[in-house]
Amino acid sequence: MELNNIQPAAGAKHAKRRVGRGIGSGLGKTAGRGHKGQKSRSGGFHKVGFEGGQMPLQRRLPKRGFKSLAAPFKAEVRLGDLEQLPVAEIDILALKQAGLVSELARTVRIVKAGELSKKIATKGLVATKGAKAAIEAAGGSVA
Numbered sequence: 001m002e003l004n005n006i007q008p009a010a011g012a013k014h015a016k017r018r019v020g021r022g023i024g025s026g027l028g029k030t031a032g033r034g035h036k037g038q039k040s041r042s043g044g045f046h047k048v049g050f051e052g053g054q055m056p057l058q059r060r061l062p063k064r065g066f067k068s069l070a071a072p073f074k075a076e077v078r079l080g081d082l083e084q085l086p087v088a089e090i091d092i093l094a095l096k097q098a099g100l101v102s103e104l105a106r107t108v109r110i111v112k113a114g115e116l117s118k119k120i121a122t123k124g125l126v127a128t129k130g131a132k133a134a135i136e137a138a139g140g141s142v143a
Contacts, residue, residue: 080113
């Protein structure tokens with residue numbers, strides 16, 4: 001193959017439609033624009049969503065709710081889940097390997113839900129007041 005022999009596939013290229021070139025072309029006179037009105041005129045276009053002066057749909061609908069963009073990067077773990085982990089030192093990596101938090105998680109919060117009886121040491125995790133008290137009561141530590 002040589003650069004001067006490269007051609008597009010047969011049928012891939014087709015002639016551009018030439019409008020306003022006489023009655024025989026099928027697109028003469030009004031050139032496929034119909035009669036009168038804003039869209040028939042040169043420069044007669046408007047922004048997307050414009051409804052001719054009527055209040056546009058995106059302004060008629062009520063604003064409601066909020067979706068945090070930080071949500072995928074935050075995660076919560078229950079004390080009961082930590083109880084079942086086979087390791088004594090727990091960090092984000094251990095939680096990801098155990099499948100307790102998403103791979104995207106950057107910050108993990110331990111919440112007081114469930115019971116904790118074994119001694120664990122957490123590293124790089126945030127704990128609520130109740131969870132921290134429960135971990136320390138079981139002889140563990142929160143760092």
